[in-house]
Amino acid sequence: MSSTLTPADARARLRELGPQVRDALVLTRRGRVLAGPRALAPAAKDLLRSTRAPAFEVATERGAVFAARSQRHAVVLLTRRGALAAPILFGLRRVLDALEAAQA
DSSP, rough: EEEEEEEEHHHHHHHHOOOTTTEEEEEETTTEESSGGGGGGHHHHHHHHHHOOOOEEEOSEEEEEEEEEEESEEEEEEETTTTOOHHHHHHHHHHHHHHHHHHH
């Protein structure tokens, strides 16, 4: 991944992780929206505050929510049913790593 990755680029890459991806949100570690729909921010922040895990998946009746965080950023991904957790979480981590490297 390029060292010039912007939050908007990161969101675009997250949306390309699979056909089940519905939307993606890139935030600062403190919860400020850098890319993605601001309407998702309150729920995303609540979810991120609910655990200290570096990455996790929450299943819903309509699909799943995946999230991961780094020292500076957090990403949240909404998917339809059928999304495979391992590739999605791997992709989240790669995008976060590239975003961190670009901001270093």
